Amino acid sequence: MSADGYILAGHARLKAAEKAGISEVPVIYLPLEGEKAEAYLVADNRLQDETDWDYEKLKNLLQELDTGEIDLELTGFDMDEIEDLIA
Structure with missing residues (x-):
């Protein structure tokens, strides 16, 4: 969260x-405002674009979570995506 209360990262978590x-939810305040805060926002999203999934680990984790105790859509994937990933 920026110095002026704007969420810079963690929108999906929120x-x-x-x-x-x-x-x-807990937050970390950064002493950033204006252009510096906006640059951080862009950089954070750009770094996520360059991330690759380890689909085997993701599959295993989703299978472990598939106990019926939680809604798997809380992971950010919809059920069609989850079924494809677990298959």
Whole structure:
């Protein structure tokens, strides 16, 4: 979170928390404002673009989570994607 209260990173985590009914989440405040905060936002998203999934590990983790105790869509994948990944 920037010095002026803007979320710079973690938008997906916030949405997942909201979907799970969590009303408060921890944040890290960064002393960034204006152009520096915007540059951080772009860099954070760019780094995620360059990330590759280890699909075998993802498959194993999703299979471990598939106990019926949690909604697997909380992972950010929809059920069609989850079924494809687990298959």
